[in-house]
Each structure stands twice: as structure tokens, then as C-alpha cells.
Amino acid sequence: xxxxxxxxxxxxxxxxxxxxxxxxxxxxxxxxxxxxxxxxxxxxxxxxxxxxxxxxxxxxxxxxxxxxxxxxxxxxxxxxxxxxxxxxxxxxxxxxxxxxxxxxxxxxxxxxxxxxxxxxxxxxxxxxxxxxxxxxxxxxxxxxxxxxxxxxxxxxxxxxxxxxxxxxxxxxxxxxxxxxxxxxxxxxxxxxxxxxxxxxxxxxxxxxxxxxxxxxxxxxxxxxxxxxxxxxxxxxxxxxxxxxxxxxxxxxxxxxxxxxxxxxxxxxxxxxxxxxxxxxxxxxxxxxxxxxxxxxxxxxxxxxxx
Ligand SMILES: *[C@@H]1O[C@H](CO)[C@@H](O)[C@H](O)[C@H]1NC(C)=O
Ligand SMILES: *[C@@H]1O[C@H](CO)[C@@H](O)[C@H](O)[C@H]1NC(C)=O
Ligand SMILES: *[C@@H]1O[C@H](CO)[C@@H](O)[C@H](O)[C@H]1NC(C)=O
Ligand SMILES: *[C@@H]1O[C@H](CO)[C@@H](O)[C@H](O)[C@H]1NC(C)=O
Numbered sequence: 001x002x003x004x005x006x007x008x009x010x011x012x013x014x015x016x017x018x019x020x021x022x023x024x025x026x027x028x029x030x031x032x033x034x035x036x037x038x039x040x041x042x043x044x045x046x047x048x049x050x051x052x053x054x055x056x057x058x059x060x061x062x063x064x065x066x067x068x069x070x071x072x073x074x075x076x077x078x079x080x081x082x083x084x085x086x087x088x089x090x091x092x093x094x095x096x097x098x099x100x101x102x103x104x105x106x107x108x109x110x111x112x113x114x115x116x117x118x119x120x121x122x123x124x125x126x127x128x129x130x131x132x133x134x135x136x137x138x139x140x141x142x143x144x145x146x147x148x149x150x151x152x153x154x155x156x157x158x159x160x161x162x163x164x165x166x167x168x169x170x171x172x173x174x175x176x177x178x179x180x181x182x183x184x185x186x187x188x189x190x191x192x193x194x195x196x197x198x199x200x201x202x203x204x205x206x207x208x209x210x211x212x213x214x215x216x217x218x219x220x221x222x223x224x225x226x227x228x229x230x231x232x233x234x235x236x237x238x239x240x241x242x243x244x245x246x247x248x249x250x251x252x253x254x255x256x257x258x259x260x261x262x263x264x265x266x267x268x269x270x271x272x273x274x275x276x277x278x279x280x281x282x283x284x285x286x287x288x289x290x291x292x293x294x295x296x297x298x299x300x301x302x303x304x305x306x
Contacts, residue, residue: 037063040080042195042226045299050077050199050291055098058108059156065143067161068199069101073216074127075164078199079142083225084149085187091151093158095139101125101161110159127160127215135210137217140166140251142198144179164200165210165217167251173270175221175249178277182225185241192229197297198222201248201259201290219255222248222287224280226302244302246283249275259286 037056038044040063046054052068057079065081095113099106102121113129122128132139143162145154166175186194200218202208208217224246234242250260253272260276280301287295 034066037066040066040082040195041299042228042302043299046080047078047197047295047297049287049293049295052077053101055100055161056108057098057110057156057159057162059096059110059159060152061109062152064153064156065162067142069098069126069161070216071101071125073202074125074131074214075216075218076142076161076200078197079162080195080197081143081147083147083182083186083190083194083196084153086146086154086183087149088151090145091155091158094155095129096159097122097126097128098159098161110156110161127163127210129160131210131215132160132165135165136167137165137210138168138171139163140171140175140221142200142221143196146179146183147196164221165215166221167253167273169253169270170221170249170251170273174266174273174275178223178247178249178275182223185238185245186225186227189231189234189238189242190227190229191231192227194225194227195298196223196225198224201287204290217251219250219252220248220259221251222246222283224283224297226298228302228304240279243304244280244298245277246280246297247275247277248283248286249273259290 034046034054034056050068052070055067055069056063057065057067065079067079068077070077096110097113098110100108102119102125118128141157141163143157145157148154199222201220201222202216203219209215210217224244226244228243230242248260250273260274262272263274266274280297284295284297
């Protein structure tokens with residue numbers, strides 16, 4: 001995913017590789033890799049099959065979670081984090097950006113957007129607040145502040161590299177219900193670590209952006225967790241929910257219904273933003289079909305084997 005192929009190639013192939021590398025540095029270049037924040041992934045194994053820029057999200061000098069960022073889309077493919085039972089109030093957001101995406105030599109902590117004009121390198125490299133202001137989309141967290149105990153871990157989720165354009169009908173409706181339900185299931189029945197990965201499925205067609213091809217809007221959001229060490233006295237309705245479970249949510253009420261059907265009963269403002277719970281296997285089948293690659297979210301499908 002973020003390994004260089006150059007080391008293995010015969011000499012004759014070197015020149016084209018250098019050219020590709022040069023092209024990549026303005027496209028999906030890596031800003032380091034996931035090495036410093038591998039512990040957020042189950043068995044230190046990042047999801048396989050997606051390509052982008054790995055970002056270890058650092059706040060106040062500590063790595064908090066991980067994001068695979070897409071520079072061409074100026075939005076994340078996924079964020080991955082360790083769940084911890086929340087305590088206290090949601091922080092008042094102070095939105096931040098990732099200086100390393102703008103400038104590879106930059107210091108690694110995320111920093112708040114300045115009140116004055118923005119550095120053009122920042123504007124080019126990632127989503128910025130004006131992209132969302134006056135749009136018909138809210139800022140949808142992939143890693144939600146709700147799934148963290150410590151205040152600083154919560155505050156660290158307010159970076160736009162962890163955010164995608166999400167319709168309010170999803171963000172304040174069925175997707176929020178999903179986040180709450182996952183919190184309850186994990187807080188009550190997960191005994192050890194719970195690893196969560198939340199990401200997006202793009203539209204098949206190209207016309208969905210904030211602004212002038214600034215920030216890509218996803219058609220669906222997905223989420224999956226892995227909790228290998230859980231309380232086996234599960235109530236009937238949670239039998240399928242451990243050790244791993246997944247979901248896909250609609251971000252467009254006009255989408256067709258083969259991935260997520262629409263319930264006619266939902267309240268009007270949430271209608272068409274349904275979330276469908278499903279097995280990890282079913283999620284990976286949909287990801288494969290829509291992304292055209294074998295996607296593996298957790299090591300060995302979170303089976304607990306080595
Ligand atoms: C948002 O819309 C208001 C009112 O039309 C306008 O004054 C403001 O400049 C817009 N802000 C951005 C960031 O586009
Ligand atoms: C998360 O789940 C726990 C356990 O059910 C509950 O006590 C807590 O209120 C939930 N937190 C939020 C923010 O919903
Ligand atoms: C497991 O769940 C049962 C039923 O909810 C509860 O009585 C028991 O205390 C739980 N065990 C642990 C280790 O949390
Ligand atoms: C959904 O369809 C309606 C009616 O055709 C249109 O106005 C609206 O912009 C569409 N929504 C999206 C997100 O494309």
C-alpha cells in the first residue's frame with residue numbers, strides 16, 4: 001500500500017520508476033507511513049487494498065489515531081482508532097489541519113486554522129474551512145469524538161483530514177444512531193481493546209465535489225470494529241455483533257437501494273439516509289465491488305488467530 005516497489009526492480013526499469021516517483025510526489029505521495037501509530041490497528045496491521053497518504057494524527061505531541069488521506073480527493077479514505085468509553089462533554093471544536101501534508105518538513109502536530117489568511121500550500125494540499133462553509137454538507141467525523149474517553153483524544157478528532165462532507169440527515173440521524181449503538185455495545189461487552197476503522201465509498205460518477213473539484217463527496221460511509229476479547233454472555237440481538245461487525249450508511253437519499261435499502265418509516269428529515277448493519281465479510285464484498293480491489297479491513301478478519 002505504501003511500500004516502494006523500487007527496491008525490487010531490475011536496473012533497466014529504474015528510469016520509468018523515477019518518473020513515476022516524481023509524478024507520485026504531486027499526487028498520492030506518502031508523508032511518512034503508519035509506523036509511529038501502528039498500535040491503533042488490530043495486530044498492527046493497517047487495512048489492505050487502499051492507496052493514499054498515511055497520516056499518523058498527532059496532537060499535543062502524542063499520536064492519537066491514523067488516517068489514510070487522499071490528496072486528489074482532499075478527503076480521507078478511512079480513519080482508524082482505538083475505542084475507549086466516553087466520559088465528559090463533547091469539546092467545543094477548534095478545527096485543525098495537518099501541516100505535514102502542506103510541507104513535508106513541517107512539525108508533526110495538527111494545528112488550528114489561523115483566523116487570518118491561509119498559506120496557499122495548505123489550501124492546495126487539503127480541505128480547509130471555507131470548503132464547508134455555505135455548502136449543503138456538514139463536517140462528518142470518521143473518527144468521532146464520542147468514541148474517546150480522554151479530552152485530548154476527543155479534541156484531536158476535530159481535524160479536517162478526519163472529516164468528509166456528510167449530509168445532515170445522515171450525520172444527525174442514522175449515522176449518529178450507529179455511533180451511539182457501537183458505543184453501547186463496545187462499552188458493555190468488549191472486555192479488551194476495540195479497534196475501529198471508518199471510511200468512505202465514492203460515487204461511481206465523477207460529479208460530486210464541494211466547490212470546484214475541491215473536496216470529494218462520498219456516496220456512502222462505512223464502519224467496522226474488531227473486539228476479539230468480549231463477554232460471551234451476549235443478548236440475542238448482539239449475537240452477530242462480536243467479535244466483529246460492520247455497517248454502511250447512505251450519504252445521498254437519491255442513491256439506488258442495492259447496497260442499503262431505504263426504510264419508508266424514517267422521520268422525514270432522515271429519510272434516505274439509512275444505515276445497514278452487516279457482517280465484515282459483506283462489507284468487504286461491497287468495498288471490493290465499488291473500489292475494484294480486494295479490501296481487507298482487519299488482520300485475518302478479526303478471527304483472533306495469528
Ligand atoms: C457564505 O455566504 C455568505 C452570505 O452569502 C457570504 O457573505 C460569505 O462570504 C460566504 N462564505 C464563504 C466562505 O463562502
Ligand atoms: C456510551 O455507552 C455507555 C454504556 O452504555 C453509556 O453509559 C454512555 O452514556 C454512552 N455515551 C454516550 C456519549 O452516549
Ligand atoms: C458479562 O455479561 C453478563 C450479562 O450481561 C454479566 O452479568 C457479566 O458480569 C459480564 N461479565 C463481565 C466479565 O463483564
Ligand atoms: C437528489 O435529487 C434531487 C431531485 O432530482 C436533486 O435536487 C438533488 O440535488 C439530488 N441530491 C444529490 C445529493 O445529488
